[in-house]
Amino acid sequence: MxxxxxxxxxxxxxxxxxxxxxxxxxxxxxxxxxxxxxxxxxxxxxxxxxxxxxxxxxxxxxxxxxxxxxxxxxxxxxxxxxxxxxxxxxxxxxxxxxxxxxxxxxxxxxxxxxxxxxxxxxxxxxxxxxxxxxxxxxxxxxxxxxxxxxxxxxxxxxxxxxxxxxxxxxxxxxxxxxxxxxxxxxxxxxxxxxxxxxxxxxxxxxxxxxxxxxxxxxxxxxxxxxxxxxxxxxxxxxxxGVGNVHVYVDETADLAVAIPILLNSKTQRVGVCNAAETLLVHQAVADEFLPVALAMLADEGVTIHGDETTLALAPDEADCVPATDEDWATEYLSLDLAVRVVDSLDEALDHIRTWSSGHTEAIITRDLAASERFVAEVDSAAVMVNASTRFTDGGQLGLGAEIGISTQKLHARxxxxxxxxxxxxxxxxxxxxxxx
Amino acid sequence: MxxxxxxxxxxxxxxxxxxxxxxxxxxxxxxxxxxxxxxxxxxxxxxxxxxxxxxxxxxxxxxxxxxxxxxxxxxxxxxxxxxxxxxxxxxxxxxxxxxxxxxxxxxxxxxxxxxxxxxxxxxxxxxxxxxxxxxxxxxxxxxxxxxxxxxxxxxxxxxxxxxxxxxxxxxxxxxxxxxxxxxxxxxxxxxxxxxxxxxxxxxxxxxxxxxxxxxxxxxxxxxxxxxxxxxxxxxxxxxxGVGNVHVYVDETADLAVAIPILLNSKTQRVGVCNAAETLLVHQAVADEFLPVALAMLADEGVTIHGDETTLALAPDEADCVPATDEDWATEYLSLDLAVRVVDSLDEALDHIRTWSSGHTEAIITRDLAASERFVAEVDSAAVMVNASTRFTDGGQLGLGAEIGISTQKLHARxxxxxxxxxxxxxxxxxxxxxxx
CATH class of the missing domain: 3.40.605.10 (Aldehyde Dehydrogenase; Chain A, domain 1)
Incomplete structure (x- = not known):
């Protein structure tokens, strides 16, 4: 079709x-x-x-x-x-x-x-x-x-x-x-x-x-x-419309906030441009966050394309495959999610700079300085702080209706x-x- | 160069x-x-x-x-x-x-x-x-x-x-x-x-x-x-930047206003995109306006490319040649001006629709309804009412400085x-x- x-x-x-x-x-x-x-x-x-x-x-x-x-x-x-x-x-x-x-x-x-x-x-x-x-x-x-x-x-x-x-x-x-x-x-x-x-x-x-x-x-x-x-x-x-969308879980993230946002961003509707395609997790919270998050994603039928650290932390029930560079570049539009553990906010920003299509990225954090750096340095049409990526939508943002989501900078973004x-x-x- | x-x-x-x-x-x-x-x-x-x-x-x-x-x-x-x-x-x-x-x-x-x-x-x-x-x-x-x-x-x-x-x-x-x-x-x-x-x-x-x-x-x-x-x-x-710019002198124009605006639009600086290239004159004022206007343009060294009516009204001192369709289409950027006498505001709007590059057009009129129709129907980046076309300029319009004049509709106009x-x-x- x-x-x-x-x-x-x-x-x-x-x-x-x-x-x-x-x-x-x-x-x-x-x-x-x-x-x-x-x-x-x-x-x-x-x-x-x-x-x-x-x-x-x-x-x-x-x-x-x-x-x-x-x-x-x-x-x-x-x-x-x-x-x-x-x-x-x-x-x-x-x-x-x-x-x-x-x-x-x-x-x-x-x-x-x-x-x-x-x-x-x-x-x-x-x-x-x-x-x-x-x-x-x-x-x-x-x-x-x-x-x-x-x-x-x-x-x-x-x-x-x-x-x-x-x-x-x-x-x-x-x-x-x-x-x-x-x-x-x-x-x-x-x-x-x-x-x-x-x-x-x-x-x-x-x-x-x-x-x-x-x-x-x-x-x-x-x-x-x-x-x-x-x-x-x-x-x-x-x-x-092309959305290679990232959710970054920062070291100070409230994990009770991070998990619903991740699930909503990835699974609320999978075939749309504002759905999450890559999860980045700060290494300081990976041990605590990833086993729970990956189990809940498994319940929703999501396949994980993970880096080594992620695969090592994945629970048995998670459907996991090793990630390649192609995964970081892919807009799956399906029940797949690329997952990488990063050393720092800087590494998360680098990853996004390298692979993002400039549509939407989200940070989950309780740290004001981290949220401000993320907002200032991520060069995308929309940046979410402690909110689902699914809100990049004309109806959700109060525009009433939309003809599409522009990922260019000229005229409309x-x-x-x-x-x-x-x-x-x-x-x-x-x-x-x-x-x- | x-x-x-x-x-x-x-x-x-x-x-x-x-x-x-x-x-x-x-x-x-x-x-x-x-x-x-x-x-x-x-x-x-x-x-x-x-x-x-x-x-x-x-x-x-x-x-x-x-x-x-x-x-x-x-x-x-x-x-x-x-x-x-x-x-x-x-x-x-x-x-x-x-x-x-x-x-x-x-x-x-x-x-x-x-x-x-x-x-x-x-x-x-x-x-x-x-x-x-x-x-x-x-x-x-x-x-x-x-x-x-x-x-x-x-x-x-x-x-x-x-x-x-x-x-x-x-x-x-x-x-x-x-x-x-x-x-x-x-x-x-x-x-x-x-x-x-x-x-x-x-x-x-x-x-x-x-x-x-x-x-x-x-x-x-x-x-x-x-x-x-x-x-x-x-x-x-x-x-x-491409400016095939029109000045239209309406039937109710104050001719004491029209002549300075025309001269300023054409001759204040000739090699620029907001300089006038075509003059349209309502037939009701052509007899009175054109002989005076063309004499003053002649004083400034402007060559007139006129339609038949214009040529018939031109004073001896005017340097005149017959206009062709190419004149209506041309951005001279020189001491040349195409001139046409029109039967009505409608004919002026038609002419502009056909030949304008969408940069700037001006109407000289005392009639409110004519000014409002001109403003509504002319599809150009800037529309002037009783003002020189030379005001289409970032500095003149209070923007401070400009990188150019956009003649497209996307992003900037x-x-x-x-x-x-x-x-x-x-x-x-x-x-x-x-x-x-």
Whole structure:
């Protein structure tokens, strides 16, 4: 259930036909985005509620299309876990529609005055949030992302161009049609939500090259998909999601705090980017902490990839294998955890500097100086002190909803909410001011 | 006096040797940036003042190196204007050093809390400005940019890697050496300011591909340089500077306001990105406005590229040629101005939508509704109402100093000051919080 984007695209044959058609889609999106840029919040919220109602009304049609995708997935030998993520039921469609209604309840980021002042010469200056214009999204199989992305783009005043995985093609086609018709029913352009799935991989490449038409491209999926989009794109990209996440148990950690945080970070949900992948334990507490922690992880079915000290301390019931450098580098997204005992906070910081993907790291400590060094020196989007790594999430941090977790430093870092789907415009009012 | 980057780089032979050496430079920058990331403002300001003193102390050495560049430029037939921009005199070196001292007086963007709250579950969350890490800068001949970029990067906590134009190679080499030694004298790593000029065009390409080591790359120069960097880079880029800037004189414009703004926008300084390149005039005021405006532009030596109506209204003294579509598209950066008479505000907005580069546009009007439509519908980094386009400038808008004017929507739009050279980090404090 991966997209064909996972192969290198250097040799992609871009037929000029596909390029022209995808550019035509982007042109329509750009024109449509203009109508939305000056729409009021009331108009946008009514459209979101209209989209939600239309999805629920189209439940039978969506479930039938989804059955086709599921059938093809089963025939292709797709794993049960991935089939579950692909599956749409009436209940799930209600939940997806409710997420749109929740978006309608969030404040509108457009129009926010980010900074403003009257300059010494009397010029009135303000920097105001405005929509990006056209946002592209390239993602993998989960069809709920289709709806989420359309809703977030609409609320932030943007047109969206969607390129979903082929595994969900039938579901996405029906969903995009339903959303587009719902927009028209609300007197907004249907071209605010368009799919380019019909043009396959060449279409995706054409989107990555649509300079001047696409203002932001967000890849969401596995590391290969994201790397391909970053390497190939000439339009601006925000990278999302790869999380090689660390939990460090410091020498002064309260072990009664450390164990629940570790378990929550690793096992509350394993296939997500903010789940822990490596545990680092200070040698001063390893003897006390590791036997208990590894036993509890074993209860949850977690396989330990441990260094020598860890393996020596592991209880019998723990499922352990020796760790290699590859383990330190791996985002498992599964019931696996790399574990290393470190001599000091410095060694923990070194390990994180070497192997982290810059998503989220947590320290468990009672020492103020250690927490402050960890916060200052770890160069990641989010740093947790005595809290689970699972809190790196737009909803959990109060942003309301997110289009992804950025692991780059440009434009957005960490959860990308509605505000991160906007840019700003400088507006300057004078009375005939000229520059001396 | 253009860089060799102006040629397409698809065929660039990247010897692995150059790639390895440039990556080694970037690795050193990354290590050096860590020391700076946690430096206090006092340390950074002392370093800026030390750099300023060192530049003035090295005046003879810098002027001598600059003489070599000027001599080669003259031999190559470089124009007088470009030679003037390249030239360094003792007075100019004092001015460049003073700019560093002014940077020291600006607030430190690092540590600013962008947003913060206590979440319903008791988690304390804050989003804090932190340095990018390593900033790359690819630019053309003016050697003052070498100092400006180093100063802005240092103040915002970043290491900088500089790739200047070959025309200023000798000047830049001496300046980078002086700055680097000044940092060491202040007990900061000399690798905070490095040049890769020694590796020529291949070195620049290697920098554009140094993913994971370069956090932000800013090209500053002509349109060809910028397009090459955008097309070729796999590291995050912010585009700067191309300004096809419009002044629109509305039907209700106060012509006594319109003429000074037009003259200032076009002629106060012609070789800069915020200078006006096209004038649009509402047909209702064309008869009254254009003869006077074109006569005054003629006094300043401006050549008019006009549409038919404009040419018919031009006074005898005006130097006029007929405009083609190429004129509407051109950023002259010279004493040339494209002029068109439009039927309506709508036609002006259409023209701007079609031809603008999204930098700055101005409307001269007394009509509130027209000003509000112009502000809402023009999709540019800056929109001026009854003010000169020359105000799109970090210094003029109160940012203090700028590394360039971004014409893209991602990360920074318009003048990029110190804040735009930072990213943010989410810091979350809990008391054993786990996600339910």
């Amino acid at each position: 991966t997209t064909s984007l996972d192969q290198p695209v250097q040799d992609a044959v871009e037929t000029s036909d596909v390029v022209a058609q995808v550019r035509a889609v982007a042109e329509r999106a750009k024109v449509a985005s203009r109508a939305l840029a000056t729409a009021t919040r009331a108009t946008k919220d009514a459209a979101l509620r209209g989209m939600a109602d239309a999805l629920v009304a189209a439940t039978d049609e969506i479930v039938a299309a989804n059955a086709t995708d599921l059938e093809r997935g089963r025939a292709d030998g797709t794993s049960a876990g991935l089939l579950d993520r692909l599956a749409l039921t009436p209940e799930r469609i209600v939940a997806i529609a409710d997420a749109l209604r929740e978006l309608a309840a969030l404040p509108d980021p457009v129009g926010e005055v980010v900074r403003g002042s009257t300059l010494p010469n009397g010029l009135r200056m303000r920097q105001v949030r405005v929509p990006m214009g056209v946002v592209g999204m390239i993602y993998e199989a989960r069809p709920n992302v289709t709806v989420d992305a359309a809703g977030l783009a609409l609320k932030s005043g943007n047109a969206v161009i969607l390129r979903g995985g082929s595994a969900a093609a039938a579901s996405n086609e029906v969903i995009v049609g339903v959303l587009s018709r719902a927009l028209v029913a609300q007197r907004l352009p249907g071209a605010l939500v368009q799919s380019i799935d019909a043009w396959g991989r060449e279409g995706a490449v054409a989107l990555m090259h649509a300079r001047g038409l696409v203002d932001l491209l967000v890849p969401r999926g596995g590391a290969d998909l994201i790397q391909t989009v970053v390497r190939e794109s000439t339009v601006p990209v925000v990278e999302t 960490g959860p990308m909410g509605l505000g991160e789907l906007t840019t700003t415009k400088w507006i300057v009012h004078g009375d005939g001011h000229v520059r001396p | 253009t860089t060799s980057l102006d040629q397409p780089v698809q065929d660039a032979v990247e010897t692995s040797d150059v790639v390895a050496q440039v990556r080694a430079v970037a690795e050193r920058a990354k290590v050096a940036s860590r020391a700076l990331a946690t430096a206090t403002r006092a340390t950074k300001d002392a370093a800026l003042r030390g750099m300023a003193d060192a530049l003035v102390a090295a005046t003879d050495e810098i002027v001598a190196a600059n003489a070599t560049d000027l001599e080669r430029g003259r031999a190559d037939g470089t124009s007088a204007g470009l030679l003037d921009r390249l030239a360094l005199t003792p007075e100019r070196i004092v001015a460049i050093a003073d700019a560093l001292r002014e940077l020291a007086a600006l607030p430190d963007p690092v540590g600013e809390v962008v947003r913060g709250s206590t979440l319903p579950n008791g988690l304390r969350m804050r989003q804090v400005r932190v340095p990018m890490g390593v900033v790359g800068m690819i630019y053309e001949a003016r050697p003052n940019v070498t100092v400006d970029a180093a100063g802005l990067a240092l103040k915002s906590g970043n290491a900088v890697i500089l790739r200047g134009g070959s025309a200023a190679a000798a000047s830049n080499e001496v300046i980078v050496g002086v700055l680097s030694r000044a940092l060491v004298a202040q007990r900061l790593p000399g690798a905070l300011v490095q040049s890769i000029d020694a590796w020529g065009r291949e070195g620049a390409v290697a920098l554009m591909h140094a993913r994971g080591l370069v956090d932000l790359l800013v090209p500053r120069g002509g349109a060809d340089l910028i397009q090459t960097v955008v097309r070729e880079s796999t590291v995050p880029v912010v585009e700067t 318009g003048p990029m000051g110190l804040g735009e050279l930072t990213t943010t980090k989410w810091i979350v404090h809990g008391d054993g919080h786990v996600r339910p």
